Amino acid sequence: MKIKLSPFSIIFAIYKSKEIxxxxxxxxxxxxxxxxxxxxxxxxxxxxxxxxxxxxxxxxxxxxxxxxxxxxxxxxxxxxxxxxxxxxxxxxxxxxxxxxxxxxxxxxxxxxxxxATDAHARFDALTRTYEYHITLEKDVFSDETRWYQHRPLNLDLMNEACKILFEYEDFECFSKTNSDVFTFNCTIFNAVWEQKESHVVFTITANRFLRNMVRAIVGTMVNIGMQKTSLSEFRTIIESKNRSKAGFSVPGKGLFLTQVTYPYI
Structure with missing residues (x-):
């Protein structure tokens, strides 16, 4: 004998079987x-x-x-x-x-x-902030979290380079080669170098970052701080969209993700 279920019974059974x-x-x-x-x-x-x-x-x-x-x-x-x-x-x-x-x-x-069930940790992020730490004196207690650079750096020149970043959106020159991305465009909201006792800190905030982007920017700006690269050459590097024209990639150990902002947290 077959039992005939009403439409309401079928809907109720489906609802009960679903996990929230x-x-x-x-x-x-x-x-x-x-x-x-x-x-x-x-x-x-x-x-x-x-x-x-x-x-x-x-x-x-x-x-x-x-x-x-x-x-x-x-x-x-x-x-x-x-x-x-x-x-x-x-x-x-x-x-x-x-x-x-x-x-x-x-x-x-x-x-x-x-x-909310449709919230997304990656796609809903409004901004991300990174810091890069460079120690100017050899410090055995911070070796894992700072990169040691013994040569003096001209922070005034490096901060002038930061201002140049705000004029551009395409940062392919700082992206890891063969990166599988739909665009190289990023909006940079803040970029600054600061002296903190025996070390310097680079802080940068943007809506998104390309792979290896911060470390490549830092390496290029260190060359500016050592006066190996001029500010006009920095513009040329960005406009070239060529990673080989930019500076070296600094070690990962000095880099920190310090903030991610969302509209609901």
Missing amino acids: VLRYFLEFAYNGTHYHGWQIQPNAKTVQETLTTALSLLLKNPIELVGAGRTDAGVHAKKMFAHFDYIETFETEELLKKLNSFLPKDIAVHNIHPV
Whole structure:
């Protein structure tokens, strides 16, 4: 005997069978010294894999993390975001404690934000800010987080170069070659060099960054600070759209992602 279900019964059964998926933003920091960057890759220790493994074990479900961007090997993050989906609610403070107890000492989770199900850690980011730290004196206590440059740098010239950046949008000359991107255009909102006791810090904020862009800009500006490259040559480099014309790429260890902004956090 066949049982005939009403349209309402069928709709109700489908509704009951569906799992409600919730989305969360993870806010965290890491020292990237012992990692091959953020993004999961074969035969390499990465931040994404370490965090994903920890979350999956503690939540007892496979978790997929989508980051706000990717950092290269040795690069650090003071404030990074990634989103993940989960089918249940949980006690945020309790999970934070468990995560920070479970994770290695060079990764710390600061917050977990419930967000709308269509929120996206990468595509919804309004701005990203990086800092690059250069020490002018050999310092055995900051070797992992600053690049040692013993030659004096003319910060006035380097800050003049910063002003030139605001005049352009296409920064292909600072992008890693063969990068698979739809555009090389970026809007830079802030760029400045500052002296801080025995080291200098470059801070740059933009709506997006190309792969290796900050490290290539810093390397080119260091050449300006050592008066190996002129300000007029800096313009020519940008307009050339040719990576080989720009300066060297400074080591990743001095680079920090310090801020990512969103319209809802």
